[in-house]
Amino acid sequence: MNVTPTPSPPEAVSAAPVLERIPASEIDASCRPPLMFYFGSGLVWLFVGTVFWLIASMTFYVPALFADTSWLTVGRVRPAATSAIVYGFAVQTAFGALLWIMCRLGNVRLLFLPALCVAGFIWNLALTAGVLGILAGGSTGFEWFELPKYASAGMFVAYALIAVCAVTNFHLRRDRALFPSQWYLLAALFWFAWTFSAAGLLLHFAPVRGVFQNIVNAWYASTLLDMWLTSVGLAIIFYFLPKLTARPLYSSTLAAFGFWTFAAVAQFAGMARLSAGPVPAWIGSVGVAASGIMVVPLISVAANWYLTLGDRAQALKQSETGPFVWLAAISYVVGGALQIIFGFREVSEITDFTYAELARTQLALHGFVAMALFGGLYYIVPRISQLEWPAPRHVRLHFTLYAAGVAIILLSLLGAGVMQGFRVNKGTVDFVTATKPIAHIAGLSTFGVLLLLAGQVLALKNFFTLCHRASEQTRAYAIDFITGRETVGRSA
């Protein structure tokens, strides 16, 4: 049962009447193989996806840029970028953060390492096939569900494997009390399994007719971003905010209240964007009402964080993770507020189908989810690998570049979106004349994408230098072991 590579003797976990606490470092070490794999491939996917994103936004400056290459036409590169960033980076890195937080909070070692590694391979293999499939013209055309059938099927198998391991591992926890982060993570595991399989079934394997497809698609897309990824992001913030500030969570009751309202309402809020579409009118109305109610979980979560933080905001700046978590929390509140505002019919009449919606999505994905995941990654990786970051200054620089990049993307897309709303959705000026200045403003987001890319290069360099050191260290140990020299503890 004990699969940790640490030299400590295996403990009789189930036999002992009173469970001893497992030291944190031992739990960390047990997480090493699958988590390093998830984090490493997540960072590579993020880079690949952002390069695609850059190619897609360059097409708006030079429309004839890839006119002779069907693989790089904007209608294929954009879904490829989304799939790489969402499924390759966000979901995959979230798996890693989820497993680690669950192990730490449950005071239990990570088990099932081979299964988790195999699941990671399947996930990346299926995703690679899917992204290449999109570039070859295999996109399904469904928002955030563009990956072809075969890719979704493979990814579902991988996900099922990871989820079963995670839930079993959770069941074997030694610390029985539950912390808010665990509520969000457990619910997230469940939500993704349900919506991913339902969407695959109803859109791929037993396709439904007509606009019912779009209803299922909207339900899936909003669950993926506004529930699954949001839950993992919230879990990370709930975990690190008290930890880094060394203060207890302000109120567990308030957290429970926020969690249950979120769980009950958030799945409906995504329907608001169908409110003027060719679907039964009540679906849009349910969405509009739900997105208004979302103010309740938003305020209770934000208030809980604010009161937990108190006067200890400075403590966050001391660590590498703190700034990321801080910005993720702010992005969550701003993004949540934008979602509620866009839900009102008077506003959605203007913001529907514009860059403003895109601005909200990018803020949620890059400002909130990615920030929280980076915060987790920068904390977790040194602990599971038991090595320091080779270039700590690059972590700070990565944060600065990312914060600036997200701000530029948000402001340019929001500005362009509001203008687009008034000139295209409400105005009657000729379409080309109306959109000309908008394209220029939206084009400014390319600079933001460049900054994100620079930040990612730093993260990649840091991560793989650390991996290289780890492998050198392992090799040194192996040589010592074979030659019989007892130099345990020497550094590479």
Add this chain to the structure above:
Amino acid sequence: MSGGPLLFLGVLATTALSFWTLVIAPAFQLGRQDLVEAGAGRYPTGRSGLAQRGADVYRSMGCVECHTQQVRPRGYGSDFARGWGERRTVAQDYLRDRPVLLGNLRIGPDLANIGARQPDPKWHFEHLYDPKRRVPGSTMPAYRFLFERRSAGGGLPEDAWVEGEYEIIPTPEAHALVAYLLSLQSQVSLPEAPLPQSLTNAPPADAGTNAPAGDTNTPAAATNPPAPAK
């Protein structure tokens, strides 16, 4: 909160609620929908084989990333003022589409009625090859890979044109895509979305793709041959 089972049951209940409301209930409501007698026959009328293949090209090129196919209700936004449709689009219009590409971003104009607004195939071929040629100032990417370029000489196939010393010949994919675009019309009067009495089915004679109905001063419309009356 204590205990995993309680948490699990709660989460199960909330998810089941949303699943029943947003997936099962619409399935009951929309699942009964069938073709209706409207206009010239059963609506929505099926597409030709070529147009059906074009729908696949439309999907694989990711046109949905920049174009919607839905007209919002009158009085909600300016879809009508732009001449994007004469009535709002409703669920009935999409009954035969798979996938239904409603779209959610309008970087380009709505295409729900592009077949009625711009019925000239030649316009579409030239526009796909080089959008700026037909719509000056357009930000749409060019789709030159849907065309074959070869030296001039020999008989010019239908829908091809000469550019300098080259002939530009649409590939089968381009033909299919244009056939699909021309098939995009939701101009049949339905009980839930009747056409306005004063208007007819015929598109405005001067409607360029990007032009609001009735505006003859736009460059797109100026270069158009007059649309054949229906």
